[in-house]
Amino acid sequence: MIDHTHDAAASSWVEGADGHGDFPVQNLPLGIFSREGEMRRIGSAIGDYVADLAGLAEAGLLPHVLRPALAEQTLNALFRLDAVTRRTLRHALFALLTDPAQQGAVSPWLYPAQSVELHLPFAIGDYSDFYVGIHHATNIGKLFRPDNPLLPNYKHVPIGYHGRASSIRVSGAPVPRPKGQIKSPQADQPTYAPCRRLDYELELGIWIAGDHALGQTIPIGDAWDRIAGVSLLNDWSARDIQAWEYQPLGPFLSKSFLTTISPWVITAEALAPFRVAQPARPEGDPAPLPHLWDAQDQARGALSITLSVTLASAAMRESGMGPLELSRGTAQEAMYWTAGQIVTHHASNGCDLHTGDLLGTGTLSGPAPGSKGSLMEISQGGQHPVNLPTGEQRSFLEDGDELTLHARAMREGYRAIGFGPCRGVVQQAW
Amino acid sequence: MIDHTHDAAASSWVEGADGHGDFPVQNLPLGIFSREGEMRRIGSAIGDYVADLAGLAEAGLLPHVLRPALAEQTLNALFRLDAVTRRTLRHALFALLTDPAQQGAVSPWLYPAQSVELHLPFAIGDYSDFYVGIHHATNIGKLFRPDNPLLPNYKHVPIGYHGRASSIRVSGAPVPRPKGQIKSPQADQPTYAPCRRLDYELELGIWIAGDHALGQTIPIGDAWDRIAGVSLLNDWSARDIQAWEYQPLGPFLSKSFLTTISPWVITAEALAPFRVAQPARPEGDPAPLPHLWDAQDQARGALSITLSVTLASAAMRESGMGPLELSRGTAQEAMYWTAGQIVTHHASNGCDLHTGDLLGTGTLSGPAPGSKGSLMEISQGGQHPVNLPTGEQRSFLEDGDELTLHARAMREGYRAIGFGPCRGVVQQAW
Numbered sequence: 063m064i065d066h067t068h069d070a071a072a073s074s075w076v077e078g079a080d081g082h083g084d085f086p087v088q089n090l091p092l093g094i095f096s097r098e099g100e101m102r103r104i105g106s107a108i109g110d111y112v113a114d115l116a117g118l119a120e121a122g123l124l125p126h127v128l129r130p131a132l133a134e135q136t137l138n139a140l141f142r143l144d145a146v147t148r149r150t151l152r153h154a155l156f157a158l159l160t161d162p163a164q165q166g167a168v169s170p171w172l173y174p175a176q177s178v179e180l181h182l183p184f185a186i187g188d189y190s191d192f193y194v195g196i197h198h199a200t201n202i203g204k205l206f207r208p209d210n211p212l213l214p215n216y217k218h219v220p221i222g223y224h225g226r227a228s229s230i231r232v233s234g235a236p237v238p239r240p241k242g243q244i245k246s247p248q249a250d251q252p253t254y255a256p257c258r259r260l261d262y263e264l265e266l267g268i269w270i271a272g273d274h275a276l277g278q279t280i281p282i283g284d285a286w287d288r289i290a291g292v293s294l295l296n297d298w299s300a301r302d303i304q305a306w307e308y309q310p311l312g313p314f315l316s317k318s319f320l321t322t323i324s325p326w327v328i329t330a331e332a333l334a335p336f337r338v339a340q341p342a343r344p345e346g347d348p349a350p351l352p353h354l355w356d357a358q359d360q361a362r363g364a365l366s367i368t369l370s371v372t373l374a375s376a377a378m379r380e381s382g383m384g385p386l387e388l389s390r391g392t393a394q395e396a397m398y399w400t401a402g403q404i405v406t407h408h409a410s411n412g413c414d415l416h417t418g419d420l421l422g423t424g425t426l427s428g429p430a431p432g433s434k435g436s437l438m439e440i441s442q443g444g445q446h447p448v449n450l451p452t453g454e455q456r457s458f459l460e461d462g463d464e465l466t467l468h469a470r471a472m473r474e475g476y477r478a479i480g481f482g483p484c485r486g487v488v489q490q491a492w
Numbered sequence: 493m494i495d496h497t498h499d500a501a502a503s504s505w506v507e508g509a510d511g512h513g514d515f516p517v518q519n520l521p522l523g524i525f526s527r528e529g530e531m532r533r534i535g536s537a538i539g540d541y542v543a544d545l546a547g548l549a550e551a552g553l554l555p556h557v558l559r560p561a562l563a564e565q566t567l568n569a570l571f572r573l574d575a576v577t578r579r580t581l582r583h584a585l586f587a588l589l590t591d592p593a594q595q596g597a598v599s600p601w602l603y604p605a606q607s608v609e610l611h612l613p614f615a616i617g618d619y620s621d622f623y624v625g626i627h628h629a630t631n632i633g634k635l636f637r638p639d640n641p642l643l644p645n646y647k648h649v650p651i652g653y654h655g656r657a658s659s660i661r662v663s664g665a666p667v668p669r670p671k672g673q674i675k676s677p678q679a680d681q682p683t684y685a686p687c688r689r690l691d692y693e694l695e696l697g698i699w700i701a702g703d704h705a706l707g708q709t710i711p712i713g714d715a716w717d718r719i720a721g722v723s724l725l726n727d728w729s730a731r732d733i734q735a736w737e738y739q740p741l742g743p744f745l746s747k748s749f750l751t752t753i754s755p756w757v758i759t760a761e762a763l764a765p766f767r768v769a770q771p772a773r774p775e776g777d778p779a780p781l782p783h784l785w786d787a788q789d790q791a792r793g794a795l796s797i798t799l800s801v802t803l804a805s806a807a808m809r810e811s812g813m814g815p816l817e818l819s820r821g822t823a824q825e826a827m828y829w830t831a832g833q834i835v836t837h838h839a840s841n842g843c844d845l846h847t848g849d850l851l852g853t854g855t856l857s858g859p860a861p862g863s864k865g866s867l868m869e870i871s872q873g874g875q876h877p878v879n880l881p882t883g884e885q886r887s888f889l890e891d892g893d894e895l896t897l898h899a900r901a902m903r904e905g906y907r908a909i910g911f912g913p914c915r916g917v918v919q920q921a922w
Binding site: 187188190193213215218219221222223224225226227228229231236238240241242243245251252253254276277278279300303306307308309310311312313314315316318319320348351352353407408410411412413414415416419492 | 617618620623643645648649651652653654655656657658659661666668670671672673675681682683684706707708709730733736737738739740741742743744745746748749750778781782783837838840841842843844845846849922
């Protein structure tokens with residue numbers, strides 16, 4: 063899987079691609095875009111351009127076998143193809159964008175990124191959200207149970223729950239402050255009011271490739287064959303609504319008002335060099351049950367991805383200030399369970415997974431104080447607000463705040479690749 | 493909404509329809525069927541026949557405006573139409589099936605029910621499951637907290653959570669016993685093994701009609717305009733997997749292995765006469781918050797539907813015995829929150845609901861001992877097994893058990909209408 067398309071020295075003739083922080087030719091993420099007044103099409107990001115893959119296929123510049131799937135308006139058909147066929151797309155696209163002789167033929171199919179609109183990459187069947195960030199689970203657990211933050215199942219089960227698929231949007235979609243039932247500890251009765259403790263959660267979203275029937279499972283050794291790729295995911299959370307509603311069946315309306323993803327799918331092929339060893343479990347932790355354990359998955363199941371979050375209040379933007387970094391950490395340190403274990407666990411009861419299903423990792427907080435992936439953790443439930451350079455303070459998000467998640471896969475010897483932003487601006491409740 | 497199509501004296505020329513327990517001409521449920529080797533089509537059940545609505549529309553016997561929606565392979569397009577247009581279908585179909593002069597023209601489009609296969613009525617976008625059966629919540633709560641079975645939020649919030657849409661199947665689909673992580677109280681470690689406490693949950697499923705955008709809500713007065721109809725729903729539950737996994741985010745793999753629905757949508761129009769007054773809340777219970785309260789909804793928000801559950805073990809079927817009735821009760825007595833309140837609550841945070849979304853009510857147990865909607869309640873967590881006529885006992889479901897949910901809407905002065913069975917036979921784990 064690690065081949066010449068990952069060569070750090072590879073260079074593209076596309077202007078600015080080689081020095082691009084997110085989208086050098088080693089990345090080639092897939093997504094859905096539209097030009098003004100036109101239909102949605104499949105594209106790939108290269109530098110500050112979007113390559114029109116449907117157009118390139120129509121022009122005969124990509125493998126003929128991919129043409130029907132590339133003519134679709136979502137990535138679902140493409141990721142229903144087997145991995146070998148899919149991989150021909152990466153290789154063909156890499157060849158086109160690195161061979162200067164192709165510049166004349168390909169250039170008409172490159173559009174400036176700022177001239178297109180990006181859309182959901184898949185028709186999302188089901189969305190599930192996990193809780194594999196052990197430092198997050200510990201930080202949140204401590205707010206409720208200081209002596210015993212992690213529940214007994216945590217180190218045995220990759221904890222997850224079902225989420226809402228209909229309210230997933232791509233980066234840039236407005237974030238209307240939700241309303242809901244809120245009951246303050248002092249009050250006798252709840253009220254229906256705008257959320258006062260609006261938070262974000264820094265997550266990765268794992269996209270599923272391929273389908274299996276109900277009553278079948280996914281052996282851990284095959285799990286990565288079912289991973290199409292990864293995006294950033296912001297699991298916006300209304301902490302006050304959540305606190306009142308979540309017993310006994312879990313979070314519901316505190317989450318379903320919006321989930322934002324970064325629109326580019328960083329493919330499993332692009333991530334191959336950044337799959338590294340899963341950190342050893344601390345001494346005394348139980349070993350995963352056999353169906354969740356695989357030597358290969360342990361050796362190459364973690365993701366060397368740096369994650370960060372920035373905040374810019376309306377006042378900061380008006381003053382021309384840059385955003386404030388709220389946290390910085392890595393997926394590798396945050397995830398107690400691997401992406402493969404998440405996928406295998408999800409299907410371990412016979413649940414059918416399908417192309418375009420989305421699996422959130424859960425909040426990815428690192429062990430360091432500066433790597434917490436939500437304001438709930440950073441402000442310790444609102445007790446320690448963050449100071450902004452304007453003199454403003456934030457325990458939770460205020461109207462006008464612009465919150466952005468960032469991710470970069472990095473590893474010695476390889477060209478870093480980025481995910482593109484996952485951004486939202488909070489709007490006043492309706 | 494209560495018009496001549498509900499006239500108890502109305503008679504159909506279709507043989508056996510007038511005396512039919514489920515599908516007299518006053519019902520006219522909608523669903524999706526296929527004949528062997530043919531495409532899926534929209535149909536309606538009349539007696540022991542299925543009327544081919546696509547065929548009737550092609551033949552010019554139904555309103556022209558419905559023709560494109562009736563040519564689809566799911567009900568989604570039909571239920572995206574406004575309610576007035578949709579209602580023309582009921583009236584036209586009623587006229588065709590009650591007018592003996594139409595028998596010659598219509599008969600070619602009637603197929604014996606046993607000659608067709610039934611399918612999911614909608615492409616289901618999202619599935620949510622509620623917990624509005626207060627006797628169920630109390631019965632289950634008592635197993636954990638004998639003195640304080642209901643949590644403080646229960647009487648303020650229609651508690652719900654997200655479910656798995658991909659694993660919903662229609663009546664008759666096999667029920668493979670799931671595997672999962674199970675930890676008995678005595679054991680130090682969990683094991684991955686076939687579920688030993690397989691249960692059913694008797695629910696109604698509410699189908700959504702129409703769409704609204706993210707950030708909008710559904711006023712309680714408009715909630716029934718967004719209800720397409722109702723089916724039976726069996727929320728199969730693996731109690732041992734559930735007990736180990738559900739903290740802190742709720743049930744997940746203990747539910748997602750399968751959900752079974754009855755394939756016919758009993759439309760909101762058919763249910764109109766059976767909408768009755770919601771029982772008054774017990775003295776001392778809090779009033780619903782204003783956004784969840786509407787006089788009309790209280791006056792006509794409950795459903796006069798009798799629900800029952802039957803079990804036939806493999807040995808019972810082999811001996812030619814009829815099934816054993818495990819419970820009998822009514823939706824009206826079971827539901828603390830109305831269908832309208834469920835719909836309004838779901839959208840109260842701005843979550844977008846769409847045509848074909850499915851909302852389970854939660855287990856509908858009545859107040860009487862014989863009206864409990866799950867084996868967990870009937871056997872009190874396995875302590876009091878049910879005696880079968882073969883001498884077998886059941887605390888939970890065994891391989892080969894055939895479990896069927898039944899529902900009939902009944903009210904003085906109206907012809908009763910049935911839902912058709914919601915059935916499954918438990919299969920050995922893979």
